[in-house]
Amino acid sequence: MSQQFQGRAMITSEDTTPASESEIRSASIAAGRALSETVRTTLGPEGMDKMLVDSMGDVVVTNDGITILSKMDIEHPTAQLVREAAETLEDDVGDGTTSAVTVTGELLKRSEELLEQNVHATELARGYREAIEQARTTLDENSVAITDDDTDILADVAATAMGGTSVGGVEDILADLVVRAALSIADAGEIDTEHVNVEKVGGGTVTDSELIEGVVIGKERVNTEMPAQISNARVAVLQTGLEANETSVDAEVSASNPEQLAAFRADEESQLEEMVSHLTDLEVDVVFVRRGIADHAEHRLAREGIMAVRRCKLSDLEKVRRATGADTAGGIDLLTEEDLGFAGMVAQKDIGHDDRIYIEELADTKAVTLVLRGGTDHTVDELERAIENGLGAVRTALDDGKVVPGGGATEVELALELRQYADSVDGRKQLAVKEFAAAMEVIPRTLAENAGANPIDTLVELCTRHDGGEAVVGLDASTGAAADMMDAGVVEPLRVKSQILDSAAESAVMILRIDDVVPATSLSDDGASEMNEESSQ
Ligand code: ADP
Ligand code: MG
Numbered sequence: 001m002s003q004q005f006q007g008r009a010m011i012t013s014e015d016t017t018p019a020s021e022s023e024i025r026s027a028s029i030a031a032g033r034a035l036s037e038t039v040r041t042t043l044g045p046e047g048m049d050k051m052l053v054d055s056m057g058d059v060v061v062t063n064d065g066i067t068i069l070s071k072m073d074i075e076h077p078t079a080q081l082v083r084e085a086a087e088t089l090e091d092d093v094g095d096g097t098t099s100a101v102t103v104t105g106e107l108l109k110r111s112e113e114l115l116e117q118n119v120h121a122t123e124l125a126r127g128y129r130e131a132i133e134q135a136r137t138t139l140d141e142n143s144v145a146i147t148d149d150d151t152d153i154l155a156d157v158a159a160t161a162m163g164g165t166s167v168g169g170v171e172d173i174l175a176d177l178v179v180r181a182a183l184s185i186a187d188a189g190e191i192d193t194e195h196v197n198v199e200k201v202g203g204g205t206v207t208d209s210e211l212i213e214g215v216v217i218g219k220e221r222v223n224t225e226m227p228a229q230i231s232n233a234r235v236a237v238l239q240t241g242l243e244a245n246e247t248s249v250d251a252e253v254s255a256s257n258p259e260q261l262a263a264f265r266a267d268e269e270s271q272l273e274e275m276v277s278h279l280t281d282l283e284v285d286v287v288f289v290r291r292g293i294a295d296h297a298e299h300r301l302a303r304e305g306i307m308a309v310r311r312c313k314l315s316d317l318e319k320v321r322r323a324t325g326a327d328t329a330g331g332i333d334l335l336t337e338e339d340l341g342f343a344g345m346v347a348q349k350d351i352g353h354d355d356r357i358y359i360e361e362l363a364d365t366k367a368v369t370l371v372l373r374g375g376t377d378h379t380v381d382e383l384e385r386a387i388e389n390g391l392g393a394v395r396t397a398l399d400d401g402k403v404v405p406g407g408g409a410t411e412v413e414l415a416l417e418l419r420q421y422a423d424s425v426d427g428r429k430q431l432a433v434k435e436f437a438a439a440m441e442v443i444p445r446t447l448a449e450n451a452g453a454n455p456i457d458t459l460v461e462l463c464t465r466h467d468g469g470e471a472v473v474g475l476d477a478s479t480g481a482a483a484d485m486m487d488a489g490v491v492e493p494l495r496v497k498s499q500i501l502d503s504a505a506e507s508a509v510m511i512l513r514i515d516d517v518v519p520a521t522s523l524s525d526d527g528a529s530e531m532n533e534e535s536s537q
Pocket of ligand 1: 042043044045047063064065066095096097098099100159160161163405406407408443447475476477478490492
C-alpha cells in the first residue's frame with residue numbers, strides 16, 4: 001500500500017470496483033490524474049522534494065520525477081501505465097518525465113470534459129496526433145542548432161536538466177563537469193553514457209568534485225609494501241583469486257601429523273609461487289582479482305613490485321576491463337599476453353579519508369569518472385541522479401544538434417501556434433487540438449506555482465509577449481520573472497520536448513480507451529503487449 005502518499009493521492013486498486021464503462025473510465029482517469037498531481041509539485045528547479053519511505057523504513061529524498069515514479073508504490077493499473085510510459089521516456093531521452101506525467105494529467109482532465117461533450121475517444125486520439133504533428137514543426141522552427149563546439153549552451157542544457165534536484169546551487173560546477181565528461185568520451189559524435197562512471201565519495205563539498213580521465217576503483221592495494229603508483233602499467237584481471245587450489249589440501253589434515261601438514265604447506269606455497277611467476281613472466285604490473293590473495297602470494301607479489309587488489313566487485317573488474325582493454329581471465333593459468341590491458345598510470349590515492357585506485361592515462365579506450373563529493377549519502381545520491389539527468393540531456397542535445405528554450409517558453413509558443421492551427425482543423429478534432437494547445441500551458445503554470453510566482457499573471461505575461469513575437473520568453477524560476485530563456489541559460493534538447501508530447505498523448509489516449517479493467521491470471525510479456533496493441537488501435 002502506498003502509505004506514504006496517504007492524504008494526498010491514494011492510488012490503489014481498492015479504488016476501482018466500479019460497474020459501468022463510464023465509471024471505470026472515470027476511475028482510470030482519476031488514478032492517472034492523481035499520479036500526475038503527486039509529481040507535478042516537483043516540476044522545475046524550485047519544485048518541492050518528495051520523501052519516499054519504503055516498508056523497511058528506508059528513506060530517499062528526491063525531486064527527480066523518474067525516481068519518484070519508479071519507487072512509488074503504485075497499485076492502480078492505469079497509474080502503472082503512466083509510470084511505464086515515463087520510464088520509456090527516461091530510457092529514450094534521459095529527461096522530461098515529470099513534464100510528461102504533468103501534461104498527461106492535464107490532457108486527461110481536458111479529455112474527460114470533451115468525452116462528456118460526446119467527443120469520442122477516437123476523435124480525441126486523432127486530434128492529439130494532428131496537434132503533435134503540427135507541434136513538431138513549431139518546435140523545429142523555434143530551435144537553435146548546436147554542435148559540440150557550443151560548450152556554453154551544452155553547459156546550460158546540463159544545468160537545466162540538473163536544476164530539478166534537491167541539491168541546489170551547484171548546477172554550474174556540475175554542468176561543466178558533465179559537459180567535459182560527455183565531450184571527452186564522444187566517439188564520432190556518439191556518446192555512450194555507460195562510459196561515464198560516477199564514484200561517490202562522502203565528505204568534502206560538492207565543489208571538490210572532479211573529473212578523472214580514467215576509472216576509479218573504491219579499493220586499496222592488498223599490501224602496503226606494494227608500489228602505490230605504477231606508470232606504464234600492464235594490467236591483468238582475474239575472475240578468480242590468487243589462492244592455492246583447495247582440492248589439493250582437501251585431505252583431512254590431522255594436527256597430530258606435522259610432517260604431513262608441512263608437506264601440504266609446501267605444496268600450497270609452490271602453487272602460489274607458480275602463480276606469481278606466471279605474472280612476472282607476463283611482466284604484469286597490476287593485478288585485479290575477484291577473490292582473495294593468499295598471504296604468501298601477497299608477500300611475493302610485493303617483493304616483485306606488483307600492485308595487487310583483491311575482492312574486487314564484478315562491476316569494478318568490468319570498469320578495469322573497459323578502461324585498460326584487459327580481458328578477464330577465468331583463472332591465473334588461463335591468463336595470456338593477449339588478456340593484458342594497459343594504463344599510463346595506476347595509482348592509489350587517499351580521497352575523502354578512503355584510499356582508492358585511480359587508473360588513468362588510457363590509450364584508445366574512453367572512460368571517465370566523475371568523482372562526486374558532498375556532505376551526506378543522501379546528497380551524493382541526489383547529485384548522482386542530477387548528473388545522470390545532465391548527461392542524458394547533453395547526449396540528446398548533441399545527438400539532435402537542436403535545442404529549444406525552457407522555462408515554459410516553448411510550451412507557450414506551442415499553445416499559441418496550435419490554437420491558430422486548430423482553426424484549420426475541421427470537425428470535432430478541432431476541439432481536441434484546442435484542448436491539446438491549452439494543455440501545454442500546464443508547464444509554465446506549474447513552473448510558476450512551484451517557483452512561488454503567480455501562475456495566472458505569469459501566463460498572461462508570457463502569452464502577451466509571445467503574441468508580440470518574443471518566442472523565447474519564459475519564466476526564470478530563480479527570479480520568478482519572465483526573461484529571455486536563451487540568455488538566462490534555460491535550454492533543453494528539442495527531442496526531450498517532442499518526446500514529452502508523444503509520451504503524454506500516448507498515455508492519455510491509452511487510458512481514455514480503457515473501458516474495462518479485467519482481473520487476469522499472470523499476464524506473460526506477450527500477453528501484456530497484446531493488450532497494449534489492442535488498446536492503441
Ligand atoms: P522533468 O522530469 O520533466 O525534466 P524537471 O523537474 O527537471 O522535470 O523540470 C523541467 C522543467 O523545468 C523544464 O520545463 C525546464 O525548462 C524547467 N526549468 C529548468 N530550469 C529552469 C529555470 N532555471 N527556470 C525556469 N524553468 C526551468
Ligand atoms: Mg529534468
